[in-house]
Amino acid sequence: MTNEKRERGGGTPTRGTAWYAARTMTPTARAALEEAALAATQASAVAVPEGPARERFARELLAPIANAVLAQHARGARVIGVYGAQGSGKTTLASSLAQLLRAHAGLNAVALSLDDFYLTRAHRLRVAARLHPLFATRGVPGTHDIPLLLRTVDALLAPGPHGDHEVAVPRFDKAQDDRAPTALRLRAPVDVVILEGWCLGVPAEPPERLLIACNALETAEDPGGRFRRCVNHRLAHDYATLARRVDWLLALMVESFEVSCAQRLEQEHVLRATGRGGMSDVEVSAFMQRFERVTRWALCTMSERADLSVALDAAHGPRAPLPWV
Numbered sequence: 001m002t003n004e005k006r007e008r009g010g011g012t013p014t015r016g017t018a019w020y021a022a023r024t025m026t027p028t029a030r031a032a033l034e035e036a037a038l039a040a041t042q043a044s045a046v047a048v049p050e051g052p053a054r055e056r057f058a059r060e061l062l063a064p065i066a067n068a069v070l071a072q073h074a075r076g077a078r079v080i081g082v083y084g085a086q087g088s089g090k091t092t093l094a095s096s097l098a099q100l101l102r103a104h105a106g107l108n109a110v111a112l113s114l115d116d117f118y119l120t121r122a123h124r125l126r127v128a129a130r131l132h133p134l135f136a137t138r139g140v141p142g143t144h145d146i147p148l149l150l151r152t153v154d155a156l157l158a159p160g161p162h163g164d165h166e167v168a169v170p171r172f173d174k175a176q177d178d179r180a181p182t183a184l185r186l187r188a189p190v191d192v193v194i195l196e197g198w199c200l201g202v203p204a205e206p207p208e209r210l211l212i213a214c215n216a217l218e219t220a221e222d223p224g225g226r227f228r229r230c231v232n233h234r235l236a237h238d239y240a241t242l243a244r245r246v247d248w249l250l251a252l253m254v255e256s257f258e259v260s261c262a263q264r265l266e267q268e269h270v271l272r273a274t275g276r277g278g279m280s281d282v283e284v285s286a287f288m289q290r291f292e293r294v295t296r297w298a299l300c301t302m303s304e305r306a307d308l309s310v311a312l313d314a315a316h317g318p319r320a321p322l323p324w325v
Helices: 027-043 052-074 090-105 121-130 146-157 216-221 226-236 238-245 257-273 281-305
Strands: 079-084 109-113 165-169 184-188 192-197 248-253 308-311
Touching (some): 027 052, 027 090, 052 079, 052 090, 052 308, 079 090, 090 109, 090 192, 146 165, 146 184, 146 192, 146 238, 216 226, 216 281, 226 238, 226 281, 257 281
Parallel strands (some): 079 192, 079 248, 109 192
Antiparallel strands (some): 165 184
């Protein structure tokens, strides 16, 4: 990797992928991976749409991405990053990918979400009191516990002193707006960590871009620009450290911020229809303003920074066929 792409180091290929380093993707092998991808969507920890949408997701997006990840893992990549704007489907992709790697390649693969590493509510309130009131609301860079995330990734990948061991992984309860009292326990060491996040790998903005408010929220609540400068500072420092921990980065690129808003709104409609909460349309509009600045900047930069960039259509499918390696 050179220039704007992160310097990332690989490790030693682990069980399940040594065969992949010199493997040719024959039509038979490709068909087998596509069928395994379809099965993985049914066993995934998150819901995948039924019918033709699921078929297309499995065969045109999940299978070729898994093929690329297996090839990279055979070369030593162990931390796979998935960037995607709000509503892009990154959580669905990461969960299905982990399931596919476990079932098809025999890897101990786990999916982690940046959203589970939010600071506790009490911690965010302290940050809000010290830096800016907008930090009380989770979401933007500066509201995550990046040191905890880095320690968790390292613990998942490290061999235990006596072989297998358990690692506590935090869970965030969005209904309570706080970290859940009990952590998830995962068996380690793992072969692959798939980390997804809406600002994963996004660089800091040039300072001159921070001078003008980008929406009504910034105009009303951040007229002097302190909040956006603090967010940008975090992108340049601890979030950049996290990006360097990623060995291979996938970017799911929506067409625009407006598409991201529409897709997030669609997700909230599903939540409300199934009785699982969900924000109103007005609440979604206000919420998305917190993400607008970083999302618009990411849409300008992430295609060049990622190792594989996939342009998505409004139905979460690839706009063009993905390469098979």
